[in-house]
Amino acid sequence: MKPLNQLIRQNILSLKPYSSARDEYTGGEAIFLDANENPFNSPYNRYPDPYQRELKEKIARIKGIAAEYLFLGNGSDEAIDIAFRAFCEPGKDNVVAIDPTYGMYLVAAxxxxIETRKVKLTDDFDLDTDGLLQACDQNTKLLFICSPNNxxxxxxxxxDIVKIIxxxxxxxxLDEAYIDFVPEKSFVHELTRYPNVIILQTFSKAWGMAGIRLGMAFASPEIIQIFNKIKYPYNVNVLTQKKALELLQTEQDMSDWVKVILSEKSKMKERLDGYSFVQKIYPSDANYLLVKTDNAKGIYNYLVNEGVVIRDRSTVTLCEGCLRITIGSEQENQCLYQGLDKYMADN
Structure with missing residues (x-):
């Protein structure tokens, strides 16, 4: 890894971040007359903790890592955008990403x-490690890997990931949005060995909190400090912080939900194998299945008319004819099967 000060944009290195009233006072209860807040309608009249200290301490205990390695944002997308703004000089630098993968990396670029250099996965959806490294040059600042991949x-x-790192x-x-669905350990605990890694995780998937928009980035304290310089002062609102703290009290629920989803995934794979229009079901370590069919668009449109929405991925690299199906509840999955049964009967 190059020294961090050679990777960070020079204007970011010299940036003096905005100092909010809640930055300057971090004590306990007090009479707050410092931030031009309305004295009525407590607790929503007060600005939230800009560094989400209580929430970070709770998450750090769950993840088994010190809180100074953690950044919280408005979904993982905020951390992705900040990574570009921290390390990539517009019109000069570039990033490398696997293809296909999560589309927000390209949008943020x-x-x-910022130029994005895409490197196709192999036909078996494995990493082309040599190709990824060969695509890099002296102006390549970021390299994106999503595992499990979307x-x-x-x-x-x-x-393979270590070879690239x-x-x-x-x-x-390293985007680990779906890490809770696999038995493999997160790279979070490898950060002391690999200071050039930023790990993305989310509460939107296994934790069932997509609606409150809370994403995590784990990195060295030095990188986290840079992220905190760039982020908007109150990027995680008080409602999100409070609700996350409440939902994190029920950690066992998340574990139970994951077990149900994995069980339903096995049932779905078995059921889909019985349809003649299904050509292949790809191995999945996430909460969805990628399914190759003989008529992706037609099946998608038919299901929409039946009130079941899946994702047509047939225009994505290496995914011709493919549908991506999220694993729902048992009842939701039964609605999918009923729609597919009707499609097969009509075709």
């Missing part, structure tokens, strides 16, 4: 005027 659903071999001079962004 385009917004920030939309393919598979995890990548740890030794050790062979790349910039920052590897």
């Amino acid at each position: 385009d917004i920030n005027n 939309p393919t659903g598979n995890s990548f071999k740890k030794e 050790e062979g790349f001079q910039g920052i590897v962004v």
